Amino acid sequence: MPQQMSVAEEIFQFVREPIDARAIVENLKAPEDGAVVVFDGFVRNNFKGQRTLYLEYEAYEAMAFAKMREIGAYMREHFSIHRVAMVHRLGRLEIGETSVLIAVSSAHRAAAFDACRYAIDALKRGVPIWKKEYFADGAVWVEGEKPSQQAISAPSSSTL
Numbered sequence: 496m497p498q499q500m501s502v503a504e505e506i507f508q509f510v511r512e513p514i515d516a517r518a519i520v521e522n523l524k525a526p527e528d529g530a531v532v533v534f535d536g537f538v539r540n541n542f543k544g545q546r547t548l549y550l551e552y553e554a555y556e557a558m559a560f561a562k563m564r565e566i567g568a569y570m571r572e573h574f575s576i577h578r579v580a581m582v583h584r585l586g587r588l589e590i591g592e593t594s595v596l597i598a599v600s601s602a603h604r605a606a607a608f609d610a611c612r613y614a615i616d617a618l619k620r621g622v623p624i625w626k627k628e629y630f631a632d633g634a635v636w637v638e639g640e641k642p643s644q645q646a647i648s649a650p651s652s653s654t655l
Contacts, residue, residue, distance in 0.1 A: 506580040507563045509556055514582050514593040523578045523600040532607035534615045536595040538588050542637065548629045550588045555623040559583075562622040566614055574610035576601040581614060583624060594626075 506519065520531050538550050567579045580598040588594055597614045601607035618624075626637045 504578045505567050506582065507560060507567060508582045509554060509560065509585050510582060511584070511586045514584055514596045516593065516596050516598075519580045519582060519596060520598055523580055523598050525577060525600065527602060528577055528600045529602050530604040530607045531598055531600045532604065532611040534595070534597040534611050535593055536615070537593045538590050540590045542628045542630075542635075545628075545630045547590065548631065549590065550594065550629065551627045552583070552585045552588065552594060553625045553627075554583070554585055556585075559622045559624055563618065566617045566622075569617070570599070570610045570614060574599075574601070574613070575603070575606040576610045579610070579614065581618065583618075583622075585624075 504523070504525075506522065516533065516535055520533060523531055538547070540547050563581045563583075567581065570576060570579055576599050578600045580596065582596045584592070584594050595615070595618070597611055597618070599607045599611045599614065601610070628635055628637055
């Protein structure tokens with residue numbers, strides 16, 4: 496059973512089955528919205544010049560879930576958005592499968608784009624989720640990205 500929280504129509508989940516992006520996006524849309532921006536992060540077939548066979552994701556779920564909710568609360572406070580969905584897959588993922596989906600609805604596209612970018616950068620920076628890449632000759636744990644300060648900064652008042 497996926498861990499889920501819906502407050503003010505927000506979705507925060509960890510799942511072990513494929514992520515249904517279409518259903519998530521449809522769940523976020525409302526008559527007052529003019530945009531839904533989606534980040535769909537999926538498994539690529541290479542890492543630092545090596546052919547990737549598949550990935551495995553693990554998380555400290557209780558803490559990761561709390562951090563995702565904190566990111567969502569920050570977004571609602573600092574961006575003019577309506578709803579947020581953050582869904583991360585755990586377990587074994589094959590090439591091309593979605594590992595993380597973030598969707599943000601808003602009346603206007605600029606706020607949705609800015610909030611979505613903030614969400615993925617904050618998730619990569621501060622949520623305890625770990626990725627292991629498997630290759631023909633072994634495997635390696637991969638450190639999260641370190642986004643630029645500009646990418647993780649709060650929006651200016653002109654983007655709210």
